[in-house]
Amino acid sequence: MEYDNLDPLYKILCIALISLIPLIPAWGVYKIAPEDKFLANGDFSGFKINATGSAALYIVLFAAIYVQVNPIIVGIDSTRALKTQLNAFLNNKPWMVKYNLTLLDTGAHEIQQNEYAHYIQADSITCVPRPLVCSTDYKTIQFYIDNNDLNRKECCLKSMLTVNGYGTYSFLVNRSNATFDTTNRVITYSPTIAKVRPNLRQINDLNMHKIAVLSPSDNNKWTPQ
């Protein structure tokens, strides 16, 4: 049983309270000073009113509060309409992809926490699709994707991340390596991306002829078939 639409009950409660609240002072006047001459006559919403005593007091108070009833009920209706629109938007908002990143030094040990900010900044990393936000500890990166990319049968999203000093990481996001939170429309890429800082001295070893290179030749020329 769902309780998400209690607005009709709220409306009934508002009307009931507004109808009952004037009874309190009217009853008080009836009990304390029944001889006092209150008089109420005139038109109210097309009705001719001619009342005295506590009845007159009730009618006057009811009329005064009644003008507040409509805006409240209209407010409940418009809030309901806004909620419906918001739910429709949330149910169709773009999916967000989230993945965790761990940076390691050349010895494959995680770098210090305060070093993450040096490497992970929205304007210093290259991410496809473009990163939306990095978490405050710079270890979680999120970006939006087009819903059409997920609606395809194979449901596989290609993504790429380049971190200065750590190179590029390409990965595929699909249902076997990511968890899909359909309520919040968040896809969490399960494996933590661990990047090891490359050995940049390798280029020096190359130029000192300490290590060999692979070179292009006719033997390794590739012709697509």
Next chain:
Amino acid sequence: MDTTIKCNVMKHLALIVIILLAMGVSNANATNLRGQVVRNSGGRYVPLANTRVDLMYWNGSTWVSTSYAITGADGFYYFNNLPPNTRFSILVLGHIYPSAQGSVIGNIAPPGYQDMAVIST
């Protein structure tokens, strides 16, 4: 007596099965591969950045590109979560490396990497 013997045998068999399964699980690693692409500039090697590097798998008759990476400013490229014991090669600017026969992905537990030889274009 027979029942007791049967129970003991079943217990030992279950233990053997568990150990075998654990061994299987511990061998199911995915290997990360990385390498560097350089170019020869005036007799010195310098990193070759922003160059596409394709990872090729052998499908029995030809090499097929399965994914690609773009080299960073340092010339390095990375491929992650590759199945061990798979024949692969790297395609850079129309040439297959390490050779036309390719190589085999080893079994290296992350975060370690299997390093490819440096490729010069």
